[in-house]
Amino acid sequence: MGQIKSEEKVIGIPRAMSFYNNYPFYYGFFTDLGIKIVLSDITTKQTMSAGAGLVVTETCLPIKVYIGHILNLLSKGVDKIFVPSLQSIDHKIYNCSKIRGLPDLVRNVVKQPFTMIEATLDKSEKNQGLYEFLAEAVKPFGITDKALIKKASKAGWRCYNNFHVMSKSGMPYAKALSYALQGKVVISAKNKEYPIAVALVGHGYNIYDERVCMKIFDKLEKMDVKVCTTLQLSEEQLCEGISSLGNDKYWANEDEMTGTAGHFMKDNKIDGVITITAFGCGPDSLMIERITRRAKQFNKPLLNLTIDEQTGEAGFVTRLEAFVDMLFRKKRASIVNNISMSQVDSVYSPNIEYIETK
Numbered sequence: 001m002g003q004i005k006s007e008e009k010v011i012g013i014p015r016a017m018s019f020y021n022n023y024p025f026y027y028g029f030f031t032d033l034g035i036k037i038v039l040s041d042i043t044t045k046q047t048m049s050a051g052a053g054l055v056v057t058e059t060c061l062p063i064k065v066y067i068g069h070i071l072n073l074l075s076k077g078v079d080k081i082f083v084p085s086l087q088s089i090d091h092k093i094y095n096c097s098k099i100r101g102l103p104d105l106v107r108n109v110v111k112q113p114f115t116m117i118e119a120t121l122d123k124s125e126k127n128q129g130l131y132e133f134l135a136e137a138v139k140p141f142g143i144t145d146k147a148l149i150k151k152a153s154k155a156g157w158r159c160y161n162n163f164h165v166m167s168k169s170g171m172p173y174a175k176a177l178s179y180a181l182q183g184k185v186v187i188s189a190k191n192k193e194y195p196i197a198v199a200l201v202g203h204g205y206n207i208y209d210e211r212v213c214m215k216i217f218d219k220l221e222k223m224d225v226k227v228c229t230t231l232q233l234s235e236e237q238l239c240e241g242i243s244s245l246g247n248d249k250y251w252a253n254e255d256e257m258t259g260t261a262g263h264f265m266k267d268n269k270i271d272g273v274i275t276i277t278a279f280g281c282g283p284d285s286l287m288i289e290r291i292t293r294r295a296k297q298f299n300k301p302l303l304n305l306t307i308d309e310q311t312g313e314a315g316f317v318t319r320l321e322a323f324v325d326m327l328f329r330k331k332r333a334s335i336v337n338n339i340s341m342s343q344v345d346s347v348y349s350p351n352i353e354y355i356e357t358k
Ligand code: SF4
Pocket: 060, 061, 062, 063, 096, 097, 098, 099, 203, 278, 280, 281, 282, 283, 284
């Protein structure tokens, strides 16, 4: 990174947690206000172990990774870091306590001096909606003009919506993000045919961080498997997915888990469901329980993968390969079954000459 000039308005954003869902918005918003963004580097083994070294062992992997990214930003000389407290994203729709208390958690474990920009979003409370959240985020830069903040918010939504349009068309995450940040919308007409399709269910920070999920998208692509995620679904499909699992939305990341699983489980074009969850995640353990029960009812093959910083790649790949093998075998068996059934249908015609009529 180049030297940060003292007169520059610079905000550090950790490449972790809400980055994976909200960065197109943050990018459009902050850059419209002339605030330069410095991102932490991509996650490495070193990021994970640096973060893990500062928190108690039981803490979930995404939080350890997040702390590692804060340390990375500090090592780059960034002194204002965005650490939002995302309490509830809609009326009575809450995040887990770790996400809600993220600024306090960071303050307690990172002992280096820096300014934490800890804006709070709490849509279950009055006067703590998106506008107030954004105003809090830019106040440390001396920006208080309401009209400017609203205009920047529109720029944020533009970038966010562009990203979603491309993702929905099936474009890979990194590519859609890159185009959206360049202000482009590119829709590819070419769609490769795959023999097998799976739904990958997990929080954005667990499935799009390549180090955390051990490049699962690349691995499945090499196995000739199409991967579908939350990003290909509309708000209505996600809501209907949650209710098809027999419950109301309570957790903020319910869309990514029960909504996605519930939707794809009813989709005949999806051959199986893979979930990725962090070891020790309370909300996920409840949601996975419901998904597993439903998968049995729908007779949909399901693979639950749990990750932490000790997860070895070899074991991860073995489980993935075994699952994909089983999906291929199941598909072949159903094709063979259909062929023989159709042959039986076409040759079967009772020969009445042989029927004894006496
Ligand atoms: S939802 Fe689960 S994985 Fe995410 S921060 Fe909370 S406990 Fe960790």
